[in-house]
Amino acid sequence: MVITADHETAIETPKVGVWQPRIVAFLCNWCSYTGADLAGISRIQWDPSVSIVRVMCSGRMDPTFVVKAYRLGADGVIISGCHPGDCHYQEGNYKTLRRVHLLKRLLAGFGIDPERLRLVWVSASEGNEWAATANDMAREIRSLGPLRLET
Numbered sequence: 001m002v003i004t005a006d007h008e009t010a011i012e013t014p015k016v017g018v019w020q021p022r023i024v025a026f027l028c029n030w031c032s033y034t035g036a037d038l039a040g041i042s043r044i045q046w047d048p049s050v051s052i053v054r055v056m057c058s059g060r061m062d063p064t065f066v067v068k069a070y071r072l073g074a075d076g077v078i079i080s081g082c083h084p085g086d087c088h089y090q091e092g093n094y095k096t097l098r099r100v101h102l103l104k105r106l107l108a109g110f111g112i113d114p115e116r117l118r119l120v121w122v123s124a125s126e127g128n129e130w131a132a133t134a135n136d137m138a139r140e141i142r143s144l145g146p147l148r149l150e151t
């Protein structure tokens, strides 16, 4: 286990031969990606099961991106954007908020636990928050176990 300065962000070292979750995080370019970058340059560690995909705005998130991530093997998905009122495209994150509410209901209808999808707001100055979010999501997905989609 790696213990960082903040015990809330302690992460476990992956064990060989033990299932590890795959989490895809879609981060908006202007806030959340920069926040994750800040965490990186500040040497704040987050769970290695989280892989980042940069999108220009959280509002760019088409629900099919999330579905495709699950189909291709993701066990969880994070969408992160600027705080409400801070979106560089005015209202992209408000659109995302509405879409995620609908998408969670759809996922539940398909038998996918809605907790496998998380929407968070992380600004460019919130590297700690990004790391805490990634670690918390990894813990959540580990407790849920692998996503088994019926084909």
Ligand code: FES
Residues within 6 Å of the ligand: 028, 029, 030, 031, 032, 056, 057, 058, 059, 080, 081, 082, 086, 087, 088, 089, 092, 093
């Ligand atoms: S630019 Fe960050 S959510 Fe729109």
